[in-house]
Amino acid sequence: MREEDLQPGGNRFPPTRRSVIEAVRSIDAEERERALEALCAAYWKPVYKYVRWRWNRPASDAQDLTQGFFAELLERELLEKFDSSKSRLRTYLRLCVDSFVMNEVKAGKRQKRGGTIPHVALDFAAAEEELGATAIDPAKIASPESLEEFFEKEWIRSLFALAVEDLRNLCEQRERTRTFRLFEAYDLEGNEKSSYEQLSRDYGISVTDVTNALAWARREFRKLALDRVRELCGSEEEFHRETRAAFGWDSK
């Protein structure tokens, strides 16, 4: 077998995108903004929920602090100081959040932020609803491991939710909305009683069609989720580490 036979065929795998960490240091303002948008899209919910949970701040304060944090990330160029060989991006961001909130508390200031952060729709009401639906063990509150665990889990939730949205968009573009509905019904909302047979009856298609549709959707979801992780990583090594964390391969 030749080396090229081992390469993935066609254009199934678009070339690796420039990581947000590299792009955020770019001299091109447009590229920098796009990178920050990607970063905010992946991290604003974990940051908001973390401020609510760890710092026990009311929703209105947490909203301002979240917006303030991302504004500060830009203003003080905090990502310039991040070194992927020394820590994980999410750990670095979490510690930056802690430091930012502590400074805000000390200074006793709480100003309305906005306008300077990237154009990411921050649906705080939905985040609040999600927070209510998230099971939190009160016994674990405030232990360092639980803070890291909480932030990581919310990062994974945010990342997967973005990949699911990407998949929804892809299905719409490819006119495969039924495929997305099957994926939603089985992989997102399904339970132990869900079965391919039941779906084939519900949608009036063969079990083989259900199997093929779900295989396609999972393959695309996986690819999109990996693209999202890759986008946030500065090196191949970091990408592998973060992928293992996101997909839970270290704990299996």
Place this chain on the structure above:
Amino acid sequence: MKFLSDSALERLRDAAEVPDLSGTRYRLLERIARGGMGVVFIAEDENLQRRVALKVLDVPGANGDFANRLIREARVLAALEHPGIVPVHDVGTLVDGRIFYTMKFVEGRRLDKHIESVTSAPDRLRIFLRICDAVAFAHARGVLHRDLKPANIMVGPFGEVLVMDWGLAKILRGDASDGARAGDPEATVFEKPTQSVSASDTTESSVVTGHGTVMGTPGYMSPEQARGDVELLDARSDIYSLGALLRFLLTGQPETASLSNGPRIDKSLAAICEKSTAASPAERYPNVLEMALDVSRYLDGLAVGAHRESIFEKTGRIYRRYRFFILLIAAYLAMRVLILLFMHR
């Protein structure tokens, strides 16, 4: 954006782990193990209607260290056709972009589990000799295993012994296939050995790369491997691991247990263990065949090269070896004495 519950996250993670085998002749059956860079499943080869083990990387792409390692591992296995080495059937890329290879599915037990039911020391030593056979063959083909340990040895239902997991193997020049050597990120290149790879007669000619990454298993890894001296590794590094493996087989203790603290074993075997796990490679056996020969000599009741016997030990060993004949002669002499005594009464 849709809220994903914890159970949805788990289902997505599970779904993402499963490789997409569409377009291949394999059908996924069950997941059996997870390693540092990928996962192993049992799959059915639908053309040949047999079960195979399918090892697949976690992330797509044929580039990068992991992909190189998996491809190299498959090619190393393909180059090592030996009854003691698990045969590889196929290597390729799945539609989801992940590199995979399939190999014989071994329905056996790991050595550490298997020896729980093997109480006789000679039987354990015979298993060890079969491991040595496979490793000596690999060395003769210019391949070092570099991760020999009980978890990487499988014993099949008919007693077949297979050395598994060649992911850390190091390729030596002109022995294993050229393809297997290509892409080895840390292969050290040696001149082609003639028969077994004797460290003393392998001449290092050049180093392809060798970034000194420490890979292996503590307790079984030679000191030079633990230090990351990749360019210094030769057959004697695997001999160190074999010595640790032999110690494990004899004492049933974890690899770090010292012989003086563990169960008593024969001095000759202890000497073989000590010689093969000497800190300095120069003090170890020069090749696996010499180590295996010492173990065989022990099994045959002969003196081993690693241990200088006292006169008492030698007498005891000769007695044990020729016990039947000695007892027969003693019985004959006793009978003669009794007959003479009886005749002179």
